[in-house]
Amino acid sequence: MDADVIIIGAGLAGLQAARRLQDSGLSVIVLEASDAVGGRVRTDRVDGFLLDRGFQLLNPAYPAVREWIDIEALRLQHFGVGALIRNGESLTRLAHPLRHPQYLPEALRSGYLQPREVFALLKWLAPTLIRETASSRAQQDMTLASSLDSAGVTGPLRTSVIDTFLSGVLADASGTTSANFVRLLLRSFAFGVPGLPEQGMQALPELMAAELVHKPQTQIRVTSVAETTVGVEVGTDTGFLRAQMAIVAAGPPEAAELTETAEPKMNGLSTWWFATDHSPLKEKFLVLDASGPAGKAAGPVVHAAVVSEVAPSYAPAGKHLVEATTLLSATGNNPDEASVRRDLERMYATSVNDWELIARHELPHTLPAQPPPLNQHRSQRINDRVFIAGDHLDTASINGALLSGDRAARSVVEALSHRN
Ligand SMILES: Cc1cc2nc3c(=O)[nH]c(=O)nc-3n(C[C@H](O)[C@H](O)[C@H](O)COP(=O)(O)OP(=O)(O)OC[C@H]3O[C@@H](n4cnc5c(N)ncnc54)[C@H](O)[C@@H]3O)c2cc1C
Incomplete structure (x- = not known):
């Protein structure tokens, strides 16, 4: 042997x-x-940039990570827990109220947080927030879309924030993912502050x-x-x-x-990595677009982030790194660079003509469907x-x-x- x-x-x-x-x-x-x-x-080093093979985050609140990974050794650089929502001229911070209480008034004024919908969401998530194992009661599971619909999470928070955010996390916008799985994911976002290791994922x-x-x-x-x-x-x-x-x-x-x-069945996405000399936004949040009809994203980008604002180690001195994530469609009808640039221009309210596309990771096997x-x-x-x-x-x-x-x-x- x-x-x-x-x-x-x-x-x-x-x-x-x-x-x-x-x-x-x-x-x-x-x-x-x-x-x-x-x-x-995996992470590639390209001209002083750290490019993960597909933008992803490490959540230290994952039970297995807490138990088996020496998280200190990775020197995580943390994202903000929340997102920036772009709608036309406005850019709203919707953030974890306990971790970023300073943004709560802004969120309350924004119109995204309607009391009835927020209450419905909290009720939907509460059992899993209280006890992780609440989500393993498989007999109560159903698709995410039907579960949120029947819980009454059907307002602007759902259409402009939750659906877009989750489609990037799940590499799937169909709403057919297990609601219990999503509850577990959201639990880890509620209890952890995701980040990027200093030397890349x-x-x-x-x-x-x-x-x-x-x-x-x-x-x-x-x-x-x-x-x-x-x-x-x-x-x-x-x-x-x-x-x-x-x-x-x-x-x-x-x-x-x-x-x-x-x-x-596997779901796929693409990460587009851009280098720029100037940071378009000094914020540590993902940006979601809500400028389209009914407050949905107007184009193919499901989220973008100035990664180097969160993780300075990901860009060489004097440069910045921006990621944009789009979904891969089963039909092969995927967005082109021009449409991604149009979205970024709107989301960051700046010209992106001089941003250099340094890599595009097309990953048809990102995540198994759940x-x-x-x-x-x-x-x-x-x-x-x-x-x-x-x-x-x-x-x-x-x-x-x-x-x-x-x-x-x-x-x-x-x-x-x-x-x-
Ligand atoms: C773009 C992207 C974003 C993601 N974002 C997140 C995120 O934010 N949070 C999160 O929790 N998860 C995320 N994930 C998912 C996470 O990365 C995976 O769930 C996890 O890494 C899967 O690990 P695995 O060991 O099961 O499989 P894999 O990582 O696929 O490992 C399989 C290994 O087997 C090797 N192999 C295959 N065939 C052979 C062979 N014949 N002989 C020898 N070796 C072989 C492969 O080369 C590979 O190294 C993301 C994944 C991607 C791609």
Whole structure:
């Protein structure tokens, strides 16, 4: 045997599984097809800019992050908890009233907070705010859109803020996501202040990998995983490896292919990264557009942010970095650069002609769709020797990937303890 356990994929799920197995005294080989660890959490350095492969945030309030990640080591640079809403000439700060009480009068004057709708939203969210496990009552789950409709969250807060904000977070604007999953996400926004690590999002998986005695082997693509009479045989593009057990943590589509299970539906988005000499707005909030008909976004950008105002380490001295996020459509009819620039011009009320598009990340496999009912305890066992892990088996998030990796590893430890 080459090791007790072989893990396929060095994304967050695979790395957490490896850490848990190592802590349990097992020998582990991690095989990664790409040139570095991280999976969907990667960062490129381009001309002094840090460009995450798709704008994303780390929320320190995620239970798995709180429990297993040395968050201090990442030196998070924090966003404001809230958003700026652009509607024509006006730009309104809608922020967490306890974290940013100074903006409350502005929010109350804005017209976005109608007492009846705010009360309905709080009532909808309250059980999950009080107790995290309230959202695991799967039988009460339904789609986000029907759940908010039936709760009476149907006013300007919904159309101009919640729907647009969530479409960026979920990479989906259809409203078909599990309402219970969204409650969990909003809970983590209520209790945490999301941010970006000083060295980019990839610092998170690198921190996890640094704890492994045997570092993940990169640029090795696994092509098959087969149960044998004595263990598993893992085929790679450089030969075969053998172990007692395997965990396939290769991301939803690849894991499905390797384990011959159903491929989950994935939602996609694009992040457009622009460099500019002047910051268009000295604010640490995402900007949402509500200038369109009925207070919806007028164009394709679901949110934008001056990332370098939040995370100065993301831009070289004297430069600024702006992200704009658009959704990828299943029909392939996606926005072009001109329409993104038009949106940014309106959202920041400035000319963007001299902004340089330095990268565009088109990510069709951003997040697995998470339809109701929310089920965080899906089986991760493929057969007696092979387990599967990833965000598609828990919640579509960093938290879900970590939890799923940990659960797969604990199942392996238990299965091995029965055998030995
Ligand atoms: C643009 C974007 C924005 C996001 N925003 C957020 C956010 O703000 N908050 C949040 O919580 N989550 C966010 N996410 C989701 C989060 O990044 C994922 O949920 C999480 O990283 C998934 O981890 P994973 O280990 O399950 O899968 P992956 O990260 O997909 O890891 C799978 C790994 O397996 C490797 N692999 C695949 N096939 C093979 C093979 N055959 N052999 C060997 N290795 C293989 C891959 O290269 C990869 O490294 C975002 C994701 C993206 C892309």
